[in-house]
Amino acid sequence: MPTSGVTAPHSRWAIPAFAAALIALLLLTAFTTHVSTDMSVFLPRAADPMQRLFSEELRSGAASRTVLIGLRADDRDSAAAASDSLATELRDQPQFASVINGSEELPDDVRDFLMRYRYLFSRHWTPDTFSEPGLRDALDEQVQNLRSVLAPMFKQTLAADPTGEFWSILQSWLPPSGPEKYNGVWISQDEHTALLVVQLSASSLNLDAQQQGLEFISNVAAKISATDKVQLRMSGPPVFATASRAEIATEITLLSTAATIVVMLMLWRVYGSFRLMLLGAVPLLTGAVVGTLSVSALFGGVHGVALAFGTTILGIAIDYPIHLFSHANSEENTEDTMRRLWPVMLLGCATTVIGYSAMFFSGFDGLSQIGVFAAAGLIAAALTTRFALPMMMRDSRPAATPWPPSNALQRALSALAPDSGTMKQRIAAGIAAAILVVGLVVPFPWWNDDIQRLSTITPEQRETEGELRAALGAPSVRFFVAVRAPTEQLALEDSEAAMERLDALVNTKALGGYDAAARQVPSFRNQLGRQRLLPEAMDVATVMDRIVGDFPFRRDAFEPFIADINASRLLVPAHIDDFPRGTLKLRLQSLLRPIDDDWIALIPLHEPLDAERIATEIGKLNRPTIQLLDLQSVASTMLYDYRVRAIAVVAAGWIVLWLALAIVLHSVKTATISTLPAALAIALTMSILHITGTALSLFHCVALLLVAGLALDYALFFFRPGTDTAERERSLRAIVICAITTAAVFALLSLSSVPVLRMMGTTVTLGVILAFAATLGLARYARGAL
Amino acid sequence: MKSKTFVSARHRCNGALLAVTLACVLASGKVMATEDGTRAITVNDILGALSTVPERRDCFVESRQSALLKEPLKSEGTLEFRSPSYLEKRTLTPELEYFVADKESVTIKNTKFPKARQLKLTSYPPLEALIIAFRATLAGDVAAMEKYFEASIQGTAAQWKLVLLPKAKLKKLLVRVEVAGTGATVREFTVHESGGDISTTEIVSCRPPA
Numbered sequence: 001m002p003t004s005g006v007t008a009p010h011s012r013w014a015i016p017a018f019a020a021a022l023i024a025l026l027l028l029t030a031f032t033t034h035v036s037t038d039m040s041v042f043l044p045r046a047a048d049p050m051q052r053l054f055s056e057e058l059r060s061g062a063a064s065r066t067v068l069i070g071l072r073a074d075d076r077d078s079a080a081a082a083s084d085s086l087a088t089e090l091r092d093q094p095q096f097a098s099v100i101n102g103s104e105e106l107p108d109d110v111r112d113f114l115m116r117y118r119y120l121f122s123r124h125w126t127p128d129t130f131s132e133p134g135l136r137d138a139l140d141e142q143v144q145n146l147r148s149v150l151a152p153m154f155k156q157t158l159a160a161d162p163t164g165e166f167w168s169i170l171q172s173w174l175p176p177s178g179p180e181k182y183n184g185v186w187i188s189q190d191e192h193t194a195l196l197v198v199q200l201s202a203s204s205l206n207l208d209a210q211q212q213g214l215e216f217i218s219n220v221a222a223k224i225s226a227t228d229k230v231q232l233r234m235s236g237p238p239v240f241a242t243a244s245r246a247e248i249a250t251e252i253t254l255l256s257t258a259a260t261i262v263v264m265l266m267l268w269r270v271y272g273s274f275r276l277m278l279l280g281a282v283p284l285l286t287g288a289v290v291g292t293l294s295v296s297a298l299f300g301g302v303h304g305v306a307l308a309f310g311t312t313i314l315g316i317a318i319d320y321p322i323h324l325f326s327h328a329n330s331e332e333n334t335e336d337t338m339r340r341l342w343p344v345m346l347l348g349c350a351t352t353v354i355g356y357s358a359m360f361f362s363g364f365d366g367l368s369q370i371g372v373f374a375a376a377g378l379i380a381a382a383l384t385t386r387f388a389l390p391m392m393m394r395d396s397r398p399a400a401t402p403w404p405p406s407n408a409l410q411r412a413l414s415a416l417a418p419d420s421g422t423m424k425q426r427i428a429a430g431i432a433a434a435i436l437v438v439g440l441v442v443p444f445p446w447w448n449d450d451i452q453r454l455s456t457i458t459p460e461q462r463e464t465e466g467e468l469r470a471a472l473g474a475p476s477v478r479f480f481v482a483v484r485a486p487t488e489q490l491a492l493e494d495s496e497a498a499m500e501r502l503d504a505l506v507n508t509k510a511l512g513g514y515d516a517a518a519r520q521v522p523s524f525r526n527q528l529g530r531q532r533l534l535p536e537a538m539d540v541a542t543v544m545d546r547i548v549g550d551f552p553f554r555r556d557a558f559e560p561f562i563a564d565i566n567a568s569r570l571l572v573p574a575h576i577d578d579f580p581r582g583t584l585k586l587r588l589q590s591l592l593r594p595i596d597d598d599w600i601a602l603i604p605l606h607e608p609l610d611a612e613r614i615a616t617e618i619g620k621l622n623r624p625t626i627q628l629l630d631l632q633s634v635a636s637t638m639l640y641d642y643r644v645r646a647i648a649v650v651a652a653g654w655i656v657l658w659l660a661l662a663i664v665l666h667s668v669k670t671a672t673i674s675t676l677p678a679a680l681a682i683a684l685t686m687s688i689l690h691i692t693g694t695a696l697s698l699f700h701c702v703a704l705l706l707v708a709g710l711a712l713d714y715a716l717f718f719f720r721p722g723t724d725t726a727e728r729e730r731s732l733r734a735i736v737i738c739a740i741t742t743a744a745v746f747a748l749l750s751l752s753s754v755p756v757l758r759m760m761g762t763t764v765t766l767g768v769i770l771a772f773a774a775t776l777g778l779a780r781y782a783r784g785a786l
Numbered sequence: 787m788k789s790k791t792f793v794s795a796r797h798r799c800n801g802a803l804l805a806v807t808l809a810c811v812l813a814s815g816k817v818m819a820t821e822d823g824t825r826a827i828t829v830n831d832i833l834g835a836l837s838t839v840p841e842r843r844d845c846f847v848e849s850r851q852s853a854l855l856k857e858p859l860k861s862e863g864t865l866e867f868r869s870p871s872y873l874e875k876r877t878l879t880p881e882l883e884y885f886v887a888d889k890e891s892v893t894i895k896n897t898k899f900p901k902a903r904q905l906k907l908t909s910y911p912p913l914e915a916l917i918i919a920f921r922a923t924l925a926g927d928v929a930a931m932e933k934y935f936e937a938s939i940q941g942t943a944a945q946w947k948l949v950l951l952p953k954a955k956l957k958k959l960l961v962r963v964e965v966a967g968t969g970a971t972v973r974e975f976t977v978h979e980s981g982g983d984i985s986t987t988e989i990v991s992c993r994p995p996a
Contacts, residue, residue, distance in 0.1 A: 105955075144898060146850055147861050147877070149885060149916055152959045152979045159854055181909040183933075556852040 018388050022282075025289045033292055034301035035249075053482070053600055054634050062590045063237060063477060064204040065097065067214065068468040069196040070233040071221065073096050076191040080183035082221075082230040083194035087185075089220045095213045097199040102179065102186030106170070109580035114169055117160065119534055119568040120527040124168035130535045130565075132543050138163045139551045146380060155452040160560035172453055172519060178473045188471045193233075195472050200238055207245060211237040220467035233466040243752075244456035248304045251752050256311055259745040263318055266744065270737055272399025279392055280321045283381035287317045287389075295369050301368055308757060310373030312764075313356070313706055315745045317381035319713060320345060324385055326734035327727070328397055334390040342386055347664060348716050349382040351657045352709035358653040359702070364642055370702065401497030404736055409729045416779045428777060432684060439687025448695030449639035450632070456754050475515060475604035479611060481618060482629040483601040488576075491592060491599040492523035495731045498626050501617045511615045512606035517576065517592035520584070520708060527573035537566035643698045650705060657712075673782045678711035680778070688766060703760045707767030710742060714775040719782040739772040829937045832946050836927025837968040842867040845992040846875070852983040865989065868926045873917065885933065887917045919963045920975060920987075923948065935963070937991050944968055 057063060071086065073079040087101040114121065128134045142162050145154040157166050179186040179195050186195040198217065214234065221232035243439030260281070268277040291310050295302045303309075323345060328337050357376070359371030415422065457465075469477075485491040495518035505511040518526075533568050541562045548555055576592065579585045592601045605614070615628045654675070661671035683702050689696060713736045723731065743765050750761030843866045860961060863877040876962040879885040883896040895902040907914045915934040922930040931937055935950035949961040961978040975987040 141898065143859065144881065144896070146855075146859055146898075147848070147881075148883070148894075149875075150913060151850065151985065152916070152977075152983075153912055155852070155854075155979070155981065155983060180906050181911075183908065184911055187908075525944055552855050552859050554854060554856045607925070 015392055015748050018282075018392070022286060022289065025293070026285070028291050029292045029296075035304050035307060037244075051597055051634060051638055053602075054631055054638075056595075057631075062199065062587070064241075065200045065202070065210075065238065067198045067200060067217070067234055067236040067238055068472060068474065069217065069466070070188070070464075070468050070471070071194040071196070071199060071224075072192050072231040073194070073229065073235065074192070076182050076187055076194075078196040078228045078230065079192060080186060082224050082228060083185040083196060083402050085224050086184075086217070086220055087196060090217065093216065095201050095209065095216065097201045097586070099196065099198050100583070101196040102181050103184045103232065104583075107580065107582055107584075108727050110479075110582065110584055111388045112698070113574075113578070114697055115157070115160070115166055116567075117527075117571065117574045118165040118169060118532050119565070120571060120573060121522055122165035122169050123172070123528075125163055127533050127535070128171075128356070129163050130540055130543070132547060135162070135540075135543055136547055136550075139547065139553065142553075143551060154417065157556055160486060160564050160584055162558060162561055179471055186472070190350070193471070195468065197472060197474070203526050204241055205510055207238075207241055211242045211245075214238060214242060218487050223673045233460065233464055233468065235468050240457050240461060243285060245304055247456055248308055248754055248757075251754050251757060252304075252308045255748055255752060255757070259315065259748050262744050262748065263315075263741050266737070267322075267325075270398070270403045272402075273396055275396045276321075276325055276393070276398065279396075280318060280325070280388060282389065282392070283320050283384040284314065284317050286384040287314045287377035287381035291373040294376035295373050298372055299365065299369055302373070303366055305756060306366055306369035306373060307700065309370045309760065310377065311747070312749055312757070312760060313374040313702075314377040314381065316352075316706065316710055316713075316742055317378055318741055319710075319734075320349075320382055320385035321389060322737050323391075323734045323739070325398055325715065326402075326737060327730045328393070329726075331731070334395070335391050336391045338386060344720055345382060345385070345717050347661070348709075348713035349378055351661070351712050353378055354657050354660070355650065355709055358649045359646075359705075361649060364646075367646070367698075367702070382425035402733060404733060405728060407737075409732050410725070412776075413725070413728055413732060416776055425777065432680070435684055435691070437682075437685045439643065439690050442691050444690060444693050445695050446690060447640075447643065448697055449636040449643060470607070472596055473606065475606050476609060478549045478631050479605045479609060479614075480629045480631070481514070481603040481605065481614070482627055483603070483626045484598050485601075486598055487577050488594075488599045489523050489525065489594065491601040492518045492521075493525055494623065494626050495592075495601045495603060496523060496526055497621055497623070498618060501621060502603070502605075502614075505610075505614060505617055510610040510617075512608050515587075515591065517601055518743065520588050521576050521579060523572055524575075531569060531571065531573070534565060534569050536561050537569065540565050561780050639698055643701065646698060646701055650701065654708075670719075674715045676713060677715045677771060677774035677778050678708040680774040681707055681711045681767055684774070685763060685767040688770075689763065697759070699756050699759050700763050703763035704767065706764055707771055710738075710768055711771035711775060714738070714771060715778075715782070718775055718779060735772065735775065739768055742768045827939055827941070827943050827946065829939045829948065831943065832939055832948060832967070833923075833926035833928055833931075833937075835926070835943070836967075836972070837869070839924075839970050840869045842924060843992075844989045845991060847988045848877075848985065849988075850983065850985045853981070864988075864992065867921070867924045870927060871921060873921045873924070887921065892917070912956065912959050914943060915952065915960070916977070919950055919965075919977070923950075923965050923975075924972060 015555075069086075071082045072081060083101045084103070087099050087103065090096045090099045119125070129138070139162060141164070142154070142158055145158070148154070154167075157164075161167075179188065180191075181187060181557075182191060182194075187193065188195060200210055200213040202213065204210065217234065218232060220231065224230055225232075257372060264277050264281065267280045268274065271277070288311060291314060292302055292307070295306065295310070323341055324338055328334055332340075353375045356371045356374040359367045360375070361368075450623055467475075481502070481517055483491050483494045483498060485494050495516050499514070499516055499518060501513060502514050506513055522530075544558050544562065545555075548558065576588055579588055591603070592599065594600075611628065611630065618626060618628050658671050658675055661674060662668045665671055665674070685704060685707060686696065686700075689700070694700075717731050718735055720731065746761045746764040746768065748761070749757055750765055752758045752761060803861075804993055806981075817995060827897040843864065846865045848861045852859075853926070861877050861881075862879050863875065866872075866874040867877075871887075871889045873887045877885075881897060884894070884902075886893045886933040890905050890907045892905040893902055894905070894915070905913070907917060911934075918930055918934055921927075931950070934953055934956060935946045937955065938949050938951075940949065948965040948967070950965070952960045957980070959980055961980055963978070964974075965972060966976070968975045972989055974989065977984065977985040977987075981996075
């Protein structure tokens, strides 16, 4: 080792300096990185306003802040008492925007508001209501009401509202299938579970705050349970989001620790050197730190899923030190070995980085983050391998008896020679062809863009959600009627048109019910129309004078009624802003809001609902701006749009890459043959997944991109021209070890309970095995070309 | 049809009468004690006496006075009670109405709801409170009464007046409920509503129509 004396002074300082820098960066990363888990970043930036609305709804809408709570106790008295205690305690906290447990009464200001505008709001009265027969009927009914058990309640509005408009408005507001009450609070059908709906102040963008809110609820429930045993059940988007964040974090830690141990042990076994084993981790660590910092710098934080994906993708950076270690030999200086390998390594790295850069331009924040993380991390890992590792290795070499043993590799190499066309290879080619053909023939759907597949919601969580939602009579989270119009008033008017149709559906039981802003505050046009239909107060007074004597009422009993008719004729129609402040107004504002230059009115629907009939009925309006919206299909359309675009971008990326290779290698043929294993590996992986009934998703595309990068790397190293037998053995050893480590790491990942990670794990494990096989299988043609 | 109901009602009344008389005799012992100055009657004494009657079937005459009405609004019918929680009120004049509160379910049938409407009592606290004022008194059920009212008693066992003051939110609707009775017999319910309206339900034994 003649040159070791020269490198030694460098390395003496290099190692501590590098280690210190790395530790500093690690600390920086750990303390400054904000990890988010808002799944909506995995939705494309929406093109159309409906999609935008949907993304916004997911990100910060009322739904994303709503927690459904069930308090189960042995008997209903304890359950109701617990509900009261919990609600009282939560209502004092600013972190809860609203706490509803059924005990709420209509606030006095809302009551007064509705009383004032009742003739402009109520859809109950017609001009006939104020005719003599109409008023006679009304008074008849009021006499009956006064005789009934409920007289004390009816009596309150009787003098001012004999035709019952106020009651009819209230009636229309009642949730169609709300829960029963016990002791004034909501209770489930079996009377063991008190029900509450809590809105957190924090949106899903601030998951830490949401988690604090949920923990607060748990603590209060635990405190209540100490004296009166109750069991708390919670559901809703905040619960899912925080649970999935915790799960992803745990799994990343667990799996990456396991993967690190497996890879390290493998390196130790293969190279028989403790020092090399440790050094193998250095490029990875550098890459992870640089990747995280780059994403943080660009996006202001890292998404948990992007971190998980990025780290797993970065796992392939272990290939760089493997190449270096495998090619190091006693005949040359480590620095020289590295210099020799560098062009190929750089080419492999550059092409992979090009692939991941395509993701950066995806218009999909989550994927952009993965792309940036992987690209920056891989570059950092390659540069670390190039400039830091040789110094750190000094004269460390793999053990004299490396694994796999030389004779095995030499046997394999001779079997791969162009002139050794064996039966085995023909069979392999035949099997590959058969897989491709069967893949094309099998009639399973190729793609599935259902976003639900990405979610980490467990079946138990989903069940709790379903039970609580049904018990509360909460509206469907999937179906809405959405109305889009250029102005707020037009949105209300169109809502009113839709409501007529929906009312018909409610009457025929095709729909449980609906909520609409236009029901709480109708459009100006509607209010003015009703106002014009109101009779003159004098005329009503004349009729009342004539008929009141036939009833047991005093002659002057209905003076407030006449006065209110008169006042209603002079009212300026109410605007949503006039609605008294409070929970009801917030709800109203969430149902009607501006988006871009338009206004959108959302009409949530209540189960049971017959989506097909609703769509038909809404379709009859013949207005494309009013439609039945199935959020699940909106999400799927978005994913579909993106997937198509992503594939186009990746395909374009590959053409660029192929061109780049052709230019660098000065040969179209070499470029083609080098990309062939990648193409074959992808085609085979897709076919096998397809044959086994796995519908592909966007995330399979990400995994396949990784497979393509690996295959290209193998091909570039193995097909390298101008190598002797000893070097070819070293290259083969390098890719064998690369393939085994990658397969091992991703096989571990396929054990994950997080669907995206599992999906990634299986796809890459399968892909890397096929990429390795394709590289070896095609080597004979490459040899001729190179 | 109408008269048949009354006849059968009278027969059952006779059965209940024995129990009522018995309760009266038992209660009168306590009256003596009170007059001796040894002990005043308590809510529990009266409710205890009332609770000994498992079934009642009587007629009622109801009258409502209100600022809105030029003359009291009257109605009549039958009232049936079975301990502890079945209360049936059939209004016969001036208009037919059938009202049953059985445990926690309420059924109403009248010209407005010809198809019998079912309600869950616990979901409508004001209605529940009004029903409880009647039902818990007749059943002598202290616990049920305490959910909505604070009860106090005046008078003697032979001539008592139970005063029910509503708790919390109910005060918006009700000022107080008074129940007057003799021994184990309830004679009259008077509901004083907020706004000055008074509704009186007089319990009378059923007589065949004149």
